[in-house]
Amino acid sequence: MLSPYTTTITNEALRRGITVSVIDPSVPIFELCHGSSTIRCYRSLSDRVGAVTFHLTQNKFLAGCFLRERGFPVPPQELYANFKQACDFLEQHSPIVVKPCMQWGARGVATNISTQHDLKTALKNARRFEPDILLEKMVTGDDYRLVFINYCFVSALQRRPACVIGNGSSTVRKLIAAQNLRSTAIDPVHRIPLDRETGRFLHTIGFSFDSIPDAGQTVIVRQTANYHTGGSVHDITEQVSADLIDLGKRIVKAAGLPVAGIDCMRSADGLQTHVIELAPDLAISPRGGQRIAEHFIDYLFPETAGMHTKPAV
Numbered sequence: 509m510l511s512p513y514t515t516t517i518t519n520e521a522l523r524r525g526i527t528v529s530v531i532d533p534s535v536p537i538f539e540l541c542h543g544s545s546t547i548r549c550y551r552s553l554s555d556r557v558g559a560v561t562f563h564l565t566q567n568k569f570l571a572g573c574f575l576r577e578r579g580f581p582v583p584p585q586e587l588y589a590n591f592k593q594a595c596d597f598l599e600q601h602s603p604i605v606v607k608p609c610m611q612w613g614a615r616g617v618a619t620n621i622s623t624q625h626d627l628k629t630a631l632k633n634a635r636r637f638e639p640d641i642l643l644e645k646m647v648t649g650d651d652y653r654l655v656f657i658n659y660c661f662v663s664a665l666q667r668r669p670a671c672v673i674g675n676g677s678s679t680v681r682k683l684i685a686a687q688n689l690r691s692t693a694i695d696p697v698h699r700i701p702l703d704r705e706t707g708r709f710l711h712t713i714g715f716s717f718d719s720i721p722d723a724g725q726t727v728i729v730r731q732t733a734n735y736h737t738g739g740s741v742h743d744i745t746e747q748v749s750a751d752l753i754d755l756g757k758r759i760v761k762a763a764g765l766p767v768a769g770i771d772c773m774r775s776a777d778g779l780q781t782h783v784i785e786l787a788p789d790l791a792i793s794p795r796g797g798q799r800i801a802e803h804f805i806d807y808l809f810p811e812t813a814g815m816h817t818k819p820a821v
């Protein structure tokens with residue numbers, strides 16, 4: 509309950525005189541009460557989102573089917589059925605991404621899969637998280653998250669994959685460890701995993717944990733751009749293109765999802781965009797999350813909009 513994904517919201521509510529009741533301190537469920545209105549939340553999920561809509565959107569396979577049928581751009585995908593089918597998909601779409609259907613923070617996601625050997629490893633790893641696995645064509649471009657609240661665009665983040673910069677003498681492993689030491693001092697979840705997937709991805713680009721990058725050389729070490737795998741987050745709300753916002757608006761309306769994080773990949777020339785995730789839970793955290801939390805509480809309790817004061821410094 510004391511995770512930043514709840515406290516960023518509950519602190520904003522308390523600032524406005526909204527009562528917060530916790531059901532059980534070990535789970536992030538809480539009730540917000542103001543006047544005669546009570547709304548139950550689970551992090552940034554709330555009873556304002558229908559249970560069926562939640563189920564549909566948080567499952568990456570179902571969300572993909574839903575969006576594709578309505579003409580939105582999603583990469584080719586298939587639900588994993590057996591190894592032969594997965595190999596056929598790989599042959600048709602290589603390189604591919606393998607991911608569990610309902611996780612978050614890049615848990616169990618393997619990118620840049622182009623061999624049957626890597627496919628087998630990726631499937632085994634993804635299955636540690638859940639039985640339903642998605643095979644997806646890997647699309648190129650920059651990684652964006654668009655945030656919508658009450659169907660309105662609130663912010664856009666660009667996410668860049670974790671990388672290290674060589675000094676001519678340290679190994680990749682040492683550079684990652686040093687970077688993790690710096691980033692986890694600020695936020696413990698912001699860490700590049702020193703695990704098999706990072707090792708495998710390094711191998712696909714001709715590196716290993718023991719390689720020594722040249723001084724000044726930048727090496728991407730984990731391709732998933734998530735903050736939870738050491739990626740960096742850049743607020744581009746003021747620069748994001750109007751057509752991307754428009755795409756997001758049409759998606760949240762079609763899905764009936766008032767609060768959403770839409771993850772998409774867009775080519776540098778802006779000509780190709782693919783939606784890869786429709787997240788019903790925003791995982792609002794303090795870094796840039798305060799403004800989002802304000803919009804969220806404005807949405808749930810419009811009568812309190814403008815009542816908040818800045819947090820004490």
Ligand SMILES: Nc1ncnc2c1ncn2[C@@H]1O[C@H](COP(=O)(O)OP(=O)(O)O)[C@@H](O)[C@H]1O
Nearest residue numbers: 605611612613614615645646647732733771785
């Ligand atoms: N089809 C894809 N093509 C390219 N990169 C992808 C693809 N799917 C996922 N990724 C990368 O992996 C990250 C995590 O995938 P995502 O589907 O958003 O799952 P999660 O819920 O774990 O964030 C993305 O932000 C992106 O960097």
Ligand SMILES: [Mg+2]
Nearest residue numbers: 613614771785
């Ligand atoms: Mg995502």
